[in-house]
Amino acid sequence: MLGFILKRLGLALLVALAVSAIAFFLLRLTGDVAVAIAGEGARQADIELIRKTYGLDRPVVIQYLDWLWKTLNGDLGTSIYFKTNVAPLIIDKLPVTLILGLSSLALALAISIPLGVLAAIYANSWIDRVALAIAVVGQALPNFFFALILVMLFSITLRWLPVSGSQTWQHYVMPTIALGYYAAPAFMRLIRAGMIEVLSADYVRTARAKGLPAHKIIFKHALRNAVVPVVALAAVQLGFLLGGSVVIETIFALDGLGYLAYQSITYKDFPVMQAVVLLLSVVYVLLTLLADIANAWLDPRIRVA
Amino acid sequence: MQNPETGTAVLSVADAPELSEGRKLLRRFLGQKAFTLGFGLLALFIAIALLAPLLAPHDPYGQDLTARNVPPFWYAKGDWVHPLGTDPLGRDYLSRLIYGARISLLIGICVVIISGVVGTTMGVLAGYFGGRIDMAMTFLVTTRLSMPVILVALAVVAIIGSSLWIVILVLGLLKWDRFAVVMRSATQQVRSLDYVAAAQAAGASTTRIILGEVLPNIAPHLIVVATLEAASAILLEAALSFLGLGVQPPLPSWGLMISEAKVHMFFSFWQIALPGSALALLIFAINLAGDGLRDAISPEGRN
Numbered sequence: 001m002l003g004f005i006l007k008r009l010g011l012a013l014l015v016a017l018a019v020s021a022i023a024f025f026l027l028r029l030t031g032d033v034a035v036a037i038a039g040e041g042a043r044q045a046d047i048e049l050i051r052k053t054y055g056l057d058r059p060v061v062i063q064y065l066d067w068l069w070k071t072l073n074g075d076l077g078t079s080i081y082f083k084t085n086v087a088p089l090i091i092d093k094l095p096v097t098l099i100l101g102l103s104s105l106a107l108a109l110a111i112s113i114p115l116g117v118l119a120a121i122y123a124n125s126w127i128d129r130v131a132l133a134i135a136v137v138g139q140a141l142p143n144f145f146f147a148l149i150l151v152m153l154f155s156i157t158l159r160w161l162p163v164s165g166s167q168t169w170q171h172y173v174m175p176t177i178a179l180g181y182y183a184a185p186a187f188m189r190l191i192r193a194g195m196i197e198v199l200s201a202d203y204v205r206t207a208r209a210k211g212l213p214a215h216k217i218i219f220k221h222a223l224r225n226a227v228v229p230v231v232a233l234a235a236v237q238l239g240f241l242l243g244g245s246v247v248i249e250t251i252f253a254l255d256g257l258g259y260l261a262y263q264s265i266t267y268k269d270f271p272v273m274q275a276v277v278l279l280l281s282v283v284y285v286l287l288t289l290l291a292d293i294a295n296a297w298l299d300p301r302i303r304v305a
Numbered sequence: 306m307q308n309p310e311t312g313t314a315v316l317s318v319a320d321a322p323e324l325s326e327g328r329k330l331l332r333r334f335l336g337q338k339a340f341t342l343g344f345g346l347l348a349l350f351i352a353i354a355l356l357a358p359l360l361a362p363h364d365p366y367g368q369d370l371t372a373r374n375v376p377p378f379w380y381a382k383g384d385w386v387h388p389l390g391t392d393p394l395g396r397d398y399l400s401r402l403i404y405g406a407r408i409s410l411l412i413g414i415c416v417v418i419i420s421g422v423v424g425t426t427m428g429v430l431a432g433y434f435g436g437r438i439d440m441a442m443t444f445l446v447t448t449r450l451s452m453p454v455i456l457v458a459l460a461v462v463a464i465i466g467s468s469l470w471i472v473i474l475v476l477g478l479l480k481w482d483r484f485a486v487v488m489r490s491a492t493q494q495v496r497s498l499d500y501v502a503a504a505q506a507a508g509a510s511t512t513r514i515i516l517g518e519v520l521p522n523i524a525p526h527l528i529v530v531a532t533l534e535a536a537s538a539i540l541l542e543a544a545l546s547f548l549g550l551g552v553q554p555p556l557p558s559w560g561l562m563i564s565e566a567k568v569h570m571f572f573s574f575w576q577i578a579l580p581g582s583a584l585a586l587l588i589f590a591i592n593l594a595g596d597g598l599r600d601a602i603s604p605e606g607r608n
Binding site for chain 1: 457548584
């Protein structure tokens with residue numbers, strides 16, 4: 001187990017390092033940062049000054065190592081647009097995105113576990129078909145379109161919820177629905193497939209033969225085993241939800257990391273852009289690392305492979 | 306191989322079950338209502354895109370400032386000159402929707418061609434050679450998956466500027482991961498089979514084995530991944546255009562149309578609902594067709 005964890009940890013570190021290089025070089029190599037910061041109609045002298053001020057006149061590799069060293073020490077530079085330190089700016093926005101991500105994940109599980117279990121127990125019945133329909137529609141509706149439908153329904157027609165902002169819990173309701181709905185189909189398919197497999201397993205047949213009541217078999221014996229792969233998927237999906245928060249937070253002007261990322265992109269605020277890309281990627285690396293370790297712990301067969 | 310007669314004999318024996326298997330596959334395709342529906346809808350979208358100049362009642366870029374925000378025909382103020390109304394610049398909405406199908410399908414097809422070539426090359430090489438090449442590919446895929454596509458695409462497009470072709474190129478170079486993963490495991494399965502060993506024994510070169518034996522046999526998986534990835538690429542383009550960093554005006558991208566209508570959604574929600582529904586219907590069709598293909602290829606995966 002320890003060997004597995006160490007090996008997996010090594011890979012995670014390597015990936016994190018690669019991600020940091022990509023986050024840095026992608027933004028450098030796709031254009032002249034100084035020109036982009038200076039904006040249209042800037043004089044050559046201005047561009048030169050910006051190049052000096054931000055240290056852009058040094059070799060790119062030196063700039064990267066310098067940036068990496070500072071990042072590791074918690075110094076993410078100064079925002080070009082907000083004119084403040086990037087680190088506190090990000091820490092400030094992080095809770096909003098975490099709340100949104102976790103509540104979306106909770107909503108997705110709350111929809112998909114009961115539906116997935118029911119669809120497996122009553123496979124090929126109308127319940128199964130309704131669950132399938134929800135999954136298919138969920139995968140086809142563009143999330144920004146779904147979000148606008150929610151705004152139209154709950155804010156404009158019914159006047160129940162605020163359109164945008166992040167002051168109260170009501171501001172989180174629509175973003176959570178819009179984001180969580182998209183994570184649900186993947187869980188539903190996984191739980192349904194897992195339950196169908198487990199329900200035909202020998203130990204479930206034994207439990208049935210012993211005369212155990214159905215609810216006990218389903219919850220105590222079947223679901224517990226069918227839910228194992230869900231743990232891994234939950235970690236991966238949470239990573240996707242954090243990425244998806246860029247679109248959803250922008251629509252609802254929910255003041256989190258996703259909205260900050262969008263703002264930094266439109267204002268060409270490179271230090272913030274790099275920091276957000278790096279942070280979200282590293283969070284994803286950590287989540288998949290945790291998921292793999294949890295899986296290996298739950299299922300000893302994986303450790304050997 | 307040397308003797309044409311034995312060659313034909315072997316072929317015909319091997320071919321007989323192949324053919325009936327193929328017919329069974331086709332019947333399973335058509336027997337599935339969902340697949341038929343999905344494929345039919347997709348064919349309809351492709352026909353609309355191809356015949357756009359014939360079908361569109363007006364020029365999709367032609368502005369008419371005397372007829373702005375005309376509602377669709379089912380509203381009291383609607384008329385049949387513009388069956389689905391006009392946008393704030395007086396452009397015919399039906400014509401823009403019809404031409405929008407071209408953009409979405411173009412994005413889906415071109416992105417999948419780029420990402421398919423990149424991902425399949427990586428996956429086949431990793432699956433065939435294994436060892437260090439496989440480790441390198443796993444590392445690249447893990448790294449790629451760690452970075453949110455939408456965020457990286459937005460950042461790159463914001464720096465180098467956005468146009469239809471840049472969006473296609475950026476998405477194509479970002480979305481190869483699923484091709485690589487699926488093609489890798491498909492190649493691993495195929496390379497241990499007898500006919501690959503036979504080809505190796507016959508002295509065929511590695512290039513020839515990969516192109517002649519491996520690729521044709523993993524092609525069905527390739528088609529399934531391509532279908533589902535096309536849907537995801539179309540959704541990503543729509544999201545980028547919606548955020549103003551994808552396809553630029555005046556092109557009638559459905560995502561961009563939703564973005565342009567967002568400002569006055571209180572008054573004319575239909576301007577959002579129409580391109581949104583078109584997008585949803587297209588993705589729905591592609592997903593149904595893709596799922597149907599997958600089920601037909603791997604019957605054990607149907608549950």
